[in-house]
Amino acid sequence: MGSIVDEKQKERIKELLKLPENAICADCGSPDVQWASINLGVFICIVCAGVHRHLGVHISRVKSANLDSWKESEVDMMESTNNEKANREIWEAALPPGFIKPTYGDSIGLKEQWIIAKYSNKSFSPPNTKDAKRINFEVKEGWIVKKGEVVKSWKKRWLRLIDGEYLYYYKGPTEKSHCGFISLRESGQIDSVSEVDSKPYCFIISTPKRRYLISCNTGEDMFRWIEVLRQAVINMPPGTASNGGSGKIPKMSY
CATH class of the missing domain: 1.10.220.150 (Arf GTPase activating protein)
Known part of the structure; x- marks a missing residue:
């Protein structure tokens, strides 16, 4: 039965x-x-x-x-x-x-x-949802740890999305001079990857010349960055180059 x-x-x-x-x-x-x-x-x-x-x-x-x-x-x-x-x-x-x-x-x-x-976390549930933890996707900067290209060491950097096209990284949030940049116009895959060198919450940004490896403090930070960067790529106007409105490509430095 x-x-x-x-x-x-x-x-x-x-x-x-x-x-x-x-x-x-x-x-x-x-x-x-x-x-x-x-x-x-x-x-x-x-x-x-x-x-x-x-x-x-x-x-x-x-x-x-x-x-x-x-x-x-x-x-x-x-x-x-x-x-x-x-x-x-x-x-x-x-x-x-x-x-x-x-x-x-x-x-x-x-x-x-x-x-x-x-x-x-009920991050996307209705506005009156009790105990919902929202994610602020308007935040487009923050601390990350980035693996170097020449010297394969991890360095703490302040990452900032500029003009929806360039990711600049600095030694700190108040620094005026950047250590380098990543052009999202050249990016391909933007996705999480497995733990690298015991660093959690890693994601990559692939370009024709290099794969940038970035580790975040939390899974939420990683999720937010991937979403923000994917949206930036999709919403990027065709055929433009920007650098604070100057139209100049910034000088690469590591």
Whole structure:
């Protein structure tokens, strides 16, 4: 009797997965959706399901659509919503304009910080959400640690986005002369990478000549920088060069 009831619930879950609203992972957009967070009300892919499990059951209770047993109340919960509705009304209700959501092609480190912000910190939930921890994507400067090109050592630098095109790095926030710069116009991949030299929260900026490796103090800082830089690249007007309005390319220095 129990197995018959369980099969009935699984059939209901299978029908939910056929809905267009649940066709892709609620977090990364992957078309391979076979898992669910039964308390958050979203269907997710196996990669994002692994991240959800690390959040802890007090944040997200994960189940397989095919392998686990389902209670009727749990299926009722999933039927009361769908991925599009849950994101639109709750988990992504307050996404900043122009926000670039991580996709299934992005690194696991970036998706992890996205999921932490979305569910643990409720960073993008409606304005009146209790205990929400917002991320200020208007902040376009801050301390980082950067690996040198010639001398392979890590140096603490103050990173600042200028004119939406150049990343200048300085010895400190009050310094007038920069140590060097990165042209975002030449950038390719901007994504997180695994821990390097025991440095956490690393991301790279790839250019034709070099891969810049940067470590941040927190996962939130890394997530914010990647988002800010990706938006800068997308919003960059074509065919212009800027340096405080002078039109001159700044001199490279390391």
